[in-house]
Amino acid sequence: xxxIIEVEHLQKSYKKVQAVKxxxxxxxxxxxxxxxxxxxxxxxxxxxxxxTFLKPDAGRVVVNGHELGKEDGQIRxxxxxxxxxxxxxxLLSVKENLELRGGFYGLKGTDLKxxxxxAVKWSETEEFIKRPxxxxxxxxxxxxxxxxxxxxxxxxxFLDEPTTGLDPQTRKSVWNTVKRLQKEEGMTVFLxxxxxxxxxxxxxxxxxDAGSVAAKGTPFELKETYTSDKMKLKCADQSLAxxxxxxxxxxxxxIADYIEINGKTTKEFxxxxxxxxxxxxxxxxxxxxxxxxxxxxTVREIRE
Amino acid sequence: MxxxxxxxxxxxxxxxxxxxxxxxxxxxxxxxxxxxLGDVYTRxxxxxxxxxxxxxxxxxxxxxxxxxxxxxxxxxxxVLGTIIEDRARKITKDFYVSPMKRxxxxxxxxxxxxxxxxxxxxxxxxxxxxxxxLNGGSFLAAERIPKLLGVLLLTDFAAAGMMAFLVxxxxxxxxxxxxxxxxxxxxIGFIMGIYLPVGMYPAFVQWIIKCFPISHxxxxxxxxxxxxxxxxxxxxxxxxxxxxxxxxxxxYFGVTYYFGDQAVxxxxxxxxxxxxxxxxxxxxxxxxxxxxx
Numbered sequence: 242x243x244x245i246i247e248v249e250h251l252q253k254s255y256k257k258v259q260a261v262k263x264x265x266x267x268x269x270x271x272x273x274x275x276x277x278x279x280x281x282x283x284x285x286x287x288x289x290x291x292x293t294f295l296k297p298d299a300g301r302v303v304v305n306g307h308e309l310g311k312e313d314g315q316i317r318x319x320x321x322x323x324x325x326x327x328x329x330x331x332l333l334s335v336k337e338n339l340e341l342r343g344g345f346y347g348l349k350g351t352d353l354k355x356x357x358x359x360a361v362k363w364s365e366t367e368e369f370i371k372r373p374x375x376x377x378x379x380x381x382x383x384x385x386x387x388x389x390x391x392x393x394x395x396x397x398x399f400l401d402e403p404t405t406g407l408d409p410q411t412r413k414s415v416w417n418t419v420k421r422l423q424k425e426e427g428m429t430v431f432l433x434x435x436x437x438x439x440x441x442x443x444x445x446x447x448x449x450d451a452g453s454v455a456a457k458g459t460p461f462e463l464k465e466t467y468t469s470d471k472m473k474l475k476c477a478d479q480s481l482a483x484x485x486x487x488x489x490x491x492x493x494x495x496i497a498d499y500i501e502i503n504g505k506t507t508k509e510f511x512x513x514x515x516x517x518x519x520x521x522x523x524x525x526x527x528x529x530x531x532x533x534x535x536x537x538x539t540v541r542e543i544r545e
Numbered sequence: 546m547x548x549x550x551x552x553x554x555x556x557x558x559x560x561x562x563x564x565x566x567x568x569x570x571x572x573x574x575x576x577x578x579x580x581x582l583g584d585v586y587t588r589x590x591x592x593x594x595x596x597x598x599x600x601x602x603x604x605x606x607x608x609x610x611x612x613x614x615x616x617x618x619x620x621x622x623x624v625l626g627t628i629i630e631d632r633a634r635k636i637t638k639d640f641y642v643s644p645m646k647r648x649x650x651x652x653x654x655x656x657x658x659x660x661x662x663x664x665x666x667x668x669x670x671x672x673x674x675x676x677x678x679l680n681g682g683s684f685l686a687a688e689r690i691p692k693l694l695g696v697l698l699l700t701d702f703a704a705a706g707m708m709a710f711l712v713x714x715x716x717x718x719x720x721x722x723x724x725x726x727x728x729x730x731x732x733i734g735f736i737m738g739i740y741l742p743v744g745m746y747p748a749f750v751q752w753i754i755k756c757f758p759i760s761h762x763x764x765x766x767x768x769x770x771x772x773x774x775x776x777x778x779x780x781x782x783x784x785x786x787x788x789x790x791x792x793x794x795x796x797y798f799g800v801t802y803y804f805g806d807q808a809v810x811x812x813x814x815x816x817x818x819x820x821x822x823x824x825x826x827x828x829x830x831x832x833x834x835x836x837x838x
Contacts, residue, residue, distance in 0.1 A: 294641040317644040328639040330552070332559040341555065344548030345643040389639070 245270040245397060245429050246291065251300035253286050260286040262452035264300075268397075268431055268445070273423050275443035276433045279539050283452045284433045285325075288401055291431075292322050305396055318346065321390030322399040327382045328389075331375025335366060335385050338374055339392055346393040356392055363422060364388035380411030387418065398422060400432045404439065412436070437531035446531075450539045460531055467537045468529025469503040472510045475523040476500065482520050489516065549645060549653025550660070557624050557661060567623025570730040571616045571669055574739050578608045579676070582740075599778040602682045606770040607798050609673035611739035613666050613697070614763035617704035618733050620665040622726060624658040625705075625712040628833065632717035647834040651709075654833070655826060659705040666697050686773055693769050700762025703818040706825035707759065713832035737763045744797030755802045758821035761814035767800045768811065 246268035253261040261283040268274045278284045289295040291302055293313040302309035305319045329338040339357045348356050361367055364387040369377060374385060383403065390398060400419065404412040416439060423430045432439070440446055441460050448456040448463075456463060475498065476482035482500060486493050491513065494501045504510055507526050514524065557563060586604045587597060631637050640650055670693070674684050685693065711729075715721040734740045736757050743751055754760050775794070779787035795801040802809040 292642050294638065314644045317642060320642070322639075322642045324638055326635055326638075328634075328636045330556055330636070332556060337555065341548070341552040342639070342643070344551065345640065345645045347644075 242272075243270040244268065245305055246431065247301075247303045248287070248291065249301045251287065251290060251302065252298045253283075253290055253295060254298055259452055261290070261297075264449065264452070264454055266447045266454060266457060268429060270429055271423070271427050272444040273420070273430045273442060274432065275440040275446045276431065276449065277440055277446060277535060278433075278449035278455075282449045282539070284449060285401060287449070288322075288399060288431075288433065292320060292399060293317055318393065319396045320399060321393065321395035321397070323383075323386045323390045323401065323403050325401045325405065327374075327386060329374045329382075329385060332373060334373055335370045335377075335388070338385070339388055342389055343392045348393065356394070359394070360388040360391040363391050363418075363426070365418060380407050380415065383407060383411070383415050384418070387415070391422075395428070397429045397431060400430065400434075402433055402435065404434065404436060416442075437535055440531045440535075448535065448538050455538045456534075460534075463534045464529045464531065468533040469505060470507045470510075470529055471527040472502045472504065472507075472513075473525045473527075474500045474502065474517070474521055476517070476520045477522055478520055482517060485517055485520075486513075489513065546649040546652040546656060549640075549650055550656040553624070553627050553654060553657035554660065556627060557657065563623060563626070567620045568616065568665060568669075570619040570733055571612055571665075574608070574612050574615070574734050575672075575676070577740075578612075583608070596778075598681070599774060601680070602677070602774045603771055603778070603794075603798075605677045605680060605682055606774055607742070607767060608739055609670075609677065610766035610770045611734075611737045611763045613669045613673060614700050614759065614766055615733045615737045615739060616666045616669045617662045617697075617701040617762070618708060618737075618759055619726075619730055620662040621658040621701070621705040621708040622711070622729055624661045625654060625708055626722060626726075627657075628654050628712050629715055629717060629719055629722045633719050648830060651830045651833040655705055655709045655829065658709065659701055662701040662705055663698060666701055667694075670697070685770060689769050689773060693766065696762060696765040696769065699815060699818040699822075700759060700766070702822035703759050703762060703825075704822075706822035706829065709829035710825040710832070713829040736760060738799045739763075742797050743799035743802075754799070755804065755809075758817050760799075761802075761809075761817045764799055764802060764809075765811065765814055767798065771798065771800055 244267045248267065249265050251261055251264045252259075264283070264287060276284055276287070286295065290297050291304065291309070293309065293316050296310070304316045307315040307319070309316060329335075329342075333341070336357065339360060340353060343353045343356050361370055364384045366381070366384045366388050369381055374382065377385065387400075387403070390400075398419075403419065404415055407415060419430060419432070420442065422428045432443070434440060443460060446456075446458065446460055446463055447454055456467065458466070474482065479495070479498070479500065483493070483495065486500070486502075491502060502510070502513065507528065510526060514521065583601070583604060587601045631640075641647075678684055708729075711725060712722065715725070736754055737760050738754060743754055746754065775791055779791065792801075796803060
């Protein structure tokens with residue numbers, strides 16, 4: 242696979258605070274890349290640097306073959322960015338906004354018209370294209386922000402927490418739009434999010450904490466490494482059950498009226514279930530989730 | 546730069562209240578004059594109806610010339626407020642992510658301010674002409690119009706430059722910007738010599754006014770607009786007498802500035818306006834195009 246973004250030993254400080262200490266990773270072309278981390282971990286700083294409006298203190302960033310700091314103009318042509326904030330002009334209609342922003346990329350006349358039409362189709366904003374941006378709902382605005390980011394048909398789409406603050410239904414439909422862009426249009430999607438079910442859909446995940454890369458891999462690999470599967474047993478006679486677990490040499494935890502057992506894979510639980518068949522009343526098996534991955538990697542202190 | 550100026554133009558005219566407020570200083574000065582200042586200025590003048598008529602027409606042109614020139618200042622300051630708002634709302638991020646150069650952005654802001662102030666000063670001039678015609682005066686002679694338009698272009702150039710520099714000092718503070726708007730709106734009427742003729746101020750204040758570059762725009766406009774009335778008023782009066790009186794009048798009303806005995810020529814005023822616009826625009830560009838570290 243071809244690498245479309247390469248970040249090597251990126252460093253960035255604000256006065257005394259070292260926001261990004263030493264971050265290296267790459268993004269594969271056409272993939273859905275998730276960039277996770279708790280608040281204040283350095284996510285936005287990293288994105289803002291790749292998007293060319295923060296100057297890194299050290300390190301090398303290459304976007305689609307263009308080196309950051311030398312070919313910023315070309316990088317800007319290749320990327321489209323959806324920011325956390327809504328950044329279009331409230332008083333102008335969606336269409337006016339798109340046409341004017343398209344002009345910033347040198348689009349004119351029929352090219353501009355075609356570009357607006359395409360962006361509107363991709364982002365599904367036809368319905369409210371004539372209404373002022375400031376009067377739209379949060380979900381509609383988000384779609385317009387996506388249309389804005391797509392106006393010049395970028396190769397890479399950056400989304401900084403695109404679904405934060407949206408209701409579950411809107412979140413889902415915005416998320417589907419993003420996935421469709423990646424699958425059908427072959428766009429590379431670089432995303433930060435707090436919703437782990439979104440990270441679950443990613444092809445590759447990088448978790449950053451306190452300015453450094455804490456873990457990276459596919460969601461599957463991360464779950465393998467950083468989570469365990471869980472089984473909860475409800476038994477007729479709990480003390481008897483505990484005894485037989487001890488005889489098998491299995492680690493367990495007694496919690497209220499049930500017993501919890503951790504295992505590397507769910508398969509490990511089968512022999513236990515077979516042995517204790519008689520006493521078990523009820524059981525549940527839980528797979529490790531991206532939530533667990535995130536918490537296990539980053540929870541060391543409580544952050545605000 | 547053009548694409549960006551287009552965005553600013555659209556945005557400015559969409560916000561009707563912003564358009565109104567940037568013209569507020571102009572509306573106030575015209576309003577005060579129409580309601581009572583005009584009468585105060587001319588009441589004392591000779592009882593002779595003929596002279597009073599000329600006096601009234603001169604005062605009309607005097608106040609309107611100053612008002613038109615100051616419109617360029619308040620309007621460009623109002624339009625340039627977009628810079629502060631864009632920064633405060635962080636919309637600038639969305640511009641920085643596009644390939645548009647920062648200097649083109651700054652240029653777009655200033656170009657928009659310049660175009661709008663030219664439009665608004667021309668508009669103010671038209672309103673002033675209509676008012677004077679209704680008030681028993683006459684329209685400005687057609688052959689004087691091209692020169693007047695030239696002076697408007699120059700005055701607005703200097704005004705847009707100075708205001709861009711002023712705004713570039715505030716970065717993203719809406720508070721500082723709106724305070725500056727209030728101060729400028731209040732002072733401009735005095736410093737351009739609209740509320741009081743230049744000759745009525747103490748020498749020190751006169752000196753400040755003469756040094757304020759944009760007041761040279763007001764001066765040039767007064768030369769064009771009042772000059773016509775004065776020529777008509779002194780028609781048939783022996784040259785020795787008319788010259789002496791008009792020199793006094795011109796100094797008193799700020800139609801000609803004197804530094805000591807030296808009268809400032811029109812050419813010097815034009816150069817002052819051009820240089821002011823160029824220097825302040827350059828400074829504003831430097832201030833506004835700085836990249837975040």
